[in-house]
Amino acid sequence: MTCLLSAEDVSVRYGSLAALAGVDLCVHDGQRHALIGPNGAGKTTLLNVLGGSTRPQRGTVRFAGRDVGRLGPAARARRGINRIHQRPAVFATLTATENVVVAALPRVIPQRRWWPGARRRDAHHRAGPLLEQMGLADVAAVPAGHLAHGQRRQLEIAMALAGRPRLLLLDEPAAGLSAVEVGRLVELLQALPRAVAVLLVEHRLDLVYALSDTVTVLRDGRTLAAGTPDEIRSSPLVRQAYADGVA
């Protein structure tokens, strides 16, 4: 089976510090793939490389068979790689609906292309069901800056889906959420269409095991282990790494 997204021999250095040292990764179509590891393992750096906001000193990144290593975040998003940030990034003065419309616009191809406003109208039609799916229909007309943290997270997921992604990069989506909000988040992520592959970076292992079917463990910028959640859970190597890293 070919990889939807593959990273080969990716290395990133910040001065004398090797944040990533020859990491390989393969995410398949529709896969739920988690990246875990102790603090400083290089998880977010790898996500930055895959999302296009950090350029590696060495290695290649391919998406859907094409080298995307030289592309920035915007070009990768247009190809189907969307990212959800650790802190919910929304457009504060725009309403929830407008936020989703803006996110949908680059991937909307209206039927009547040259009709004035056709693109925006189509994006608008796409926003309604997505907000409903995320439980945000009641606050569709509220500026995103006035939404609660959990609602902003849900809005960001709606925005990511509006861009018709083939791969979602989730950077600690549960950060700052209450227990109730985390429960809601897990439901939403479990309900994502299977056509969308997910690469999840998360500290909370209960969430990782609930959401993923493959787990890759990083430590000191290298791949320590990869396997199913059960294999990773029972790996003494991984337990040791967490014990060392967290302590």
Add this chain to the structure above:
Amino acid sequence: MRDEVVRRARGAVAALVLAGLVVAPWAVDDYTTAILARTLALALVGVSVALLTGVAGMPTLGQTAPYAAGAYACAVLGSRISDVGVVQLAVAAAAGAVLAALTVPLVVHARGVIVLMITLAIGELVVTVLGRWRSVTGGTDGLAGIPAVRPFWGLPPLASDQARYLYALVVVATLVGAVLVLLRTRAGLLLRAGRDDETRLRASGHRVPLYVAGAHVAAGAIAGAAGSLLVVAQQYISPADFGFDTSALLLLGVVIGGTASVGGALVGAALVIAVRDWLFGVLPGHAPLVLGVLFVATVYLLPGGVSRARGRLRPPRAASARSDAPPARDRATIPELRR
């Protein structure tokens, strides 16, 4: 419901102000009418500053550059080729847009204070060029005796201050209306999104530099058109009309009015020109002091400007939604000085 009432009240106030502006030439003397016409030209530049500062999130001190380009293009055209207003207006807007387009590479990747510095430098450079290119611009003496404009082919020239003022009013009202319509389109939505979070906009797949460049050129065209109105109002221009004090005054007016509001920009620009030109006679030598006090008071008491004063007097909109961020619109009205 409350928003609907506010919207209607705002529309009624705008209609009243417009009606007042239409009858103003019959209520005041010729000198005041001439000042009002010049104020309209500067208010239109203020709109272009608001478009860049408040809507696109690019605070600028350089809109006097396309303003000057438009004014000189109009003056040269009016003196040598055509006295038809729509032609002059189109050429002035094109001149402003071309100058803005030429400077796009300098500003498109910069933000905040760096944009302020770059645009300030561009404005000063243009004033220097105008002062030295004597064969075309008349140097520091400027261009005088520019023939009165006729709005369309076949119409008589606008010989009185009243007629010139009304011509300026029609042009400003039309262009402001066009800007308001533009802000309701996809372009306006994307500019506001970029102002809120440019990184997020890029992460959604948008070509942000293209939007910034488009806003810069559009604002240049508006400032250029405003330049042609200055020529119509004064029939004389010199580099002194486009110096740093004009840039600072415009930014001051837009901040006072509320950078995210086109109406606020008009009000703010009118206010600072009024203070500068009318207080000049009442309190000789003290106008800059009054302007400074006005600016400090506005920034301290109304950080969102006059146009957002209403927002400080009413409760948050969404009862169910928590507001752990500052009111977003107010925050966005202050020129962003990030990076």
